[in-house]
Amino acid sequence: MRNSITDVAGVLVGHATRIGGGALTGTTAVLFPPGTLSTVDVRGGAPATRDTAALDARYGGREVRGIVLTGGSAYGLAAADGAARELGSFVPAAALFDLGRGGDFHAFPGPDEGAEAVRNAGVEVAQGNVGAGMGALNATLKGGLGTASTTLPGGVVVGAIAALNAVGPSVDVDTGLPFATHLGGPGEFPAYQGDDLEAARIAGHAQPFNTVIGVVATNARLPHLFGLATAAQDGLALAVRPAHGLTDGDTVFAASTGTHDAGTPDAGALAADPDQVLAAAREVFARALVHGLLRAESVTTPWGHLAAYRELYPRTAATYLRT
Numbered sequence: 001m002r003n004s005i006t007d008v009a010g011v012l013v014g015h016a017t018r019i020g021g022g023a024l025t026g027t028t029a030v031l032f033p034p035g036t037l038s039t040v041d042v043r044g045g046a047p048a049t050r051d052t053a054a055l056d057a058r059y060g061g062r063e064v065r066g067i068v069l070t071g072g073s074a075y076g077l078a079a080a081d082g083a084a085r086e087l088g089s090f091v092p093a094a095a096l097f098d099l100g101r102g103g104d105f106h107a108f109p110g111p112d113e114g115a116e117a118v119r120n121a122g123v124e125v126a127q128g129n130v131g132a133g134m135g136a137l138n139a140t141l142k143g144g145l146g147t148a149s150t151t152l153p154g155g156v157v158v159g160a161i162a163a164l165n166a167v168g169p170s171v172d173v174d175t176g177l178p179f180a181t182h183l184g185g186p187g188e189f190p191a192y193q194g195d196d197l198e199a200a201r202i203a204g205h206a207q208p209f210n211t212v213i214g215v216v217a218t219n220a221r222l223p224h225l226f227g228l229a230t231a232a233q234d235g236l237a238l239a240v241r242p243a244h245g246l247t248d249g250d251t252v253f254a255a256s257t258g259t260h261d262a263g264t265p266d267a268g269a270l271a272a273d274p275d276q277v278l279a280a281a282r283e284v285f286a287r288a289l290v291h292g293l294l295r296a297e298s299v300t301t302p303w304g305h306l307a308a309y310r311e312l313y314p315r316t317a318a319t320y321l322r323t
Contacts, residue, residue, distance in 0.1 A: 003188075005030065005159035005288075006123040007149040008217045010257055013161060014121030015131030015145075016079075016113040022104025024301055025071035027079040028131030028145060029117035030161060030215045030255075031087070037061035038255040040092065041229035044248030046211070048074040048095040052251070055092055057226035066118065067253050068093035069132040069163055069213050072108025075099070082114030094213040094251035096165040098135025103302030125161065128295030132213065136165035138240075138293060142308040146292025148284045152272035155219075156260050158280040160232060162214030164292040166240040167247070171293070173201050176313050178293055180239040180286040189290060193315035200312040211249040212236055214288065216281050218255075220262040222274055229254035231278040235285030252285070294320050 001007050010033030017026035032038070039061045040052045055062055065087045070076040073095050080093035091114075099105050117131065125147050127133075133145025143166070149159035164170065171178050176197050181189040216232040232252045237243040244250055262274045272280075294317060298308040310317035 001149065001151065003149055004125045004147045005149060005161045005215065005217055006125055008157045008159045008219050008257060011217050012121035012123060013125045014117045014119065015126060016116035016120065017130050017134050019102065019134060022102050023107035024102030024135040024299065025098050025107060025109055026131045026134035027068060027070040027109045027113040027117045029066055029068055029083050029114065029121055031066045031118065031121045032064060032255055033257055036064060036255050036257045037225060038064040038067065038253055039226050039229055040251065040253045041226065041233050043233055043244040043250045045246045047249030047251055048077060049093065049251055050077045050080050051090055051092040061225045064092060065089040066091050067215055068114055070095045070109050071098040071132055071135045073097045073099050076109045078111055079109040079114030082111030083118050086115045086118040092253065096132065096136060096163055096211040096213050101135045101301060101303045127291055129297050129299065132163040133292055136163050137306060138164045138166050139169035141171065141293065142296040142298055142306040144292040144296030146288040146290065146295060148287035148291055150280050150284055152276055152280055154260060154272050156262060156272040156277060158218045158277060158284050160214060160216040160285040160288040162212060162285060162288040162292060164212060164289045165210060166212050166243065167210035168240045168242045170240045170289060173197060176200065176316055178290045179241060180290050183283045183286050190316045190320040193319055195313040195315050210247060212240065213251045214285060215253045215255060216285055218277060219257045219259045220272065220277050221258040221260065222256055222262055222277060225254055225256055227278055228281050231281035232285035235282040236289065238282065239286040239289040
């Protein structure tokens, strides 16, 4: 297991990243095997999405071959054009706001980045300053792209990938730890190692625009696929406080490859039930956001210095990066 969304068999992830020359942005493509059904949960008053109406939960989900997560706000949704041409299929998409963070407000992803992300797709998933997480910010910290997974009884796998670009903080300034670290497995996340918490509180930059975007996927065939997306949104609220505000556009796609029936034994093992799958979706989405934060690296551009968690909490981050 890679602790990645690609632990769901058949799911692949690829990135296209742009940094320098005024750009600090990128695109991530999440690809699915044939027969995968998808739906979406969009929250907040400022989403930037494409073709999400086609995934209306009232119709139980629609077969898709891929989903695009991208920077560039509404302009960056053009990346889905390139992904769609590569896949020969419609590709829903969601974008986060990172305009101008590299210095040029007009440097955003387009069709070339979408096509490149599809061509780069594989099972190994880079995290942090990559793809849709390249220009992400989280309150006063550099945000990033993260992924996580878990395996349930009966061979059911739940995985998530998410770009942390929230205006709400995801770190408890009184403990120096991300809010959702308690959801990690043994050794997955660090314990506080004596960093200067007061110095970390006053460092950073102006509050950014916001929006968290991501995908939660499973091989379980669920009676209500939309519940998987809503559970992941609950996980977002565990990792980011507050979440789903009036200026948010938090968008989570849910996908099921449908190779396992939740509640049905597989090879003599006790089977995961649908409630277990939803509980796992909450946790893996929150954990993916923590990994995106901890994997992010500081960047300095004409827009300013984007300080990462590992810069402001170096001792604690060092224990995570050694794992």
